[in-house]
Amino acid sequence: MADRGLGARFTAWVDRNLPTRESFESNRWLRPIAHRILHSSLWRMTRRSVPRGVALGMFTGILIPMGQIPASAVLALPLRANVPAAALTTFFTNPLTTPFLFILYYKVGGWVLHLSGTSPAEARTAVADTGWLQWFAADVGLPTAVGMAICAVIGGILGYFVAALGWRMWITRKWRKRSTERAERQIDVAL
Numbered sequence: 001m002a003d004r005g006l007g008a009r010f011t012a013w014v015d016r017n018l019p020t021r022e023s024f025e026s027n028r029w030l031r032p033i034a035h036r037i038l039h040s041s042l043w044r045m046t047r048r049s050v051p052r053g054v055a056l057g058m059f060t061g062i063l064i065p066m067g068q069i070p071a072s073a074v075l076a077l078p079l080r081a082n083v084p085a086a087a088l089t090t091f092f093t094n095p096l097t098t099p100f101l102f103i104l105y106y107k108v109g110g111w112v113l114h115l116s117g118t119s120p121a122e123a124r125t126a127v128a129d130t131g132w133l134q135w136f137a138a139d140v141g142l143p144t145a146v147g148m149a150i151c152a153v154i155g156g157i158l159g160y161f162v163a164a165l166g167w168r169m170w171i172t173r174k175w176r177k178r179s180t181e182r183a184e185r186q187i188d189v190a191l
Contacts, residue, residue: 049082
């Protein structure tokens with residue numbers, strides 16, 4: 001066990017714990033909609049479904065603070081997006097990136113709403129006068145919500161195009177490698 005690498009152990013753990021198609025079909029809660037959930041287009045890696053999944057994962061990851069993975073999986077059904085790609089992309093927002101993202105959301109929302117930043121002294125006075133929750137809802141909440149919505153749309157669009165470009169580059173590289181191997185085989189046969 002000690003001689004196996006971390007990647008091999010992780011793969012073995014995933015293989016042991018990942019639900020199977022049969023477990024989805026036999027689950028009494030999922031049985032009525034199992035045909036829809038198990039549709040092959042939702043799980044296959046294609047040039048259309050993966051960028052849709054990445055875009056959906058970015059959108060739900062940014063816009064929905066809690067329950068991002070279930071939300072992206074449910075939204076993947078009508079959009080025919082790749083469910084694993086959507087679920088994995090939601091990990092873009094995690095405990096390490098969330099504080100920086102919320103600052104970004106606030107800055108973008110403040111810029112769009114044409115709000116000037118308050119100094120730390122003004123913020124302390126506002127918190128002391130009106131209470132923390134009142135200050136947060138009145139002064140921080142709206143710009144953050146607007147910035148979050150804008151960043152979710154932009155993140156989804158960027159995610160779609162980056163994934164589509166990455167997919168195209170990957171396929172192009174595979175075709176070049178295949179044609180090079182084919183040319184080498186033809187040279188070997190000719191000699």
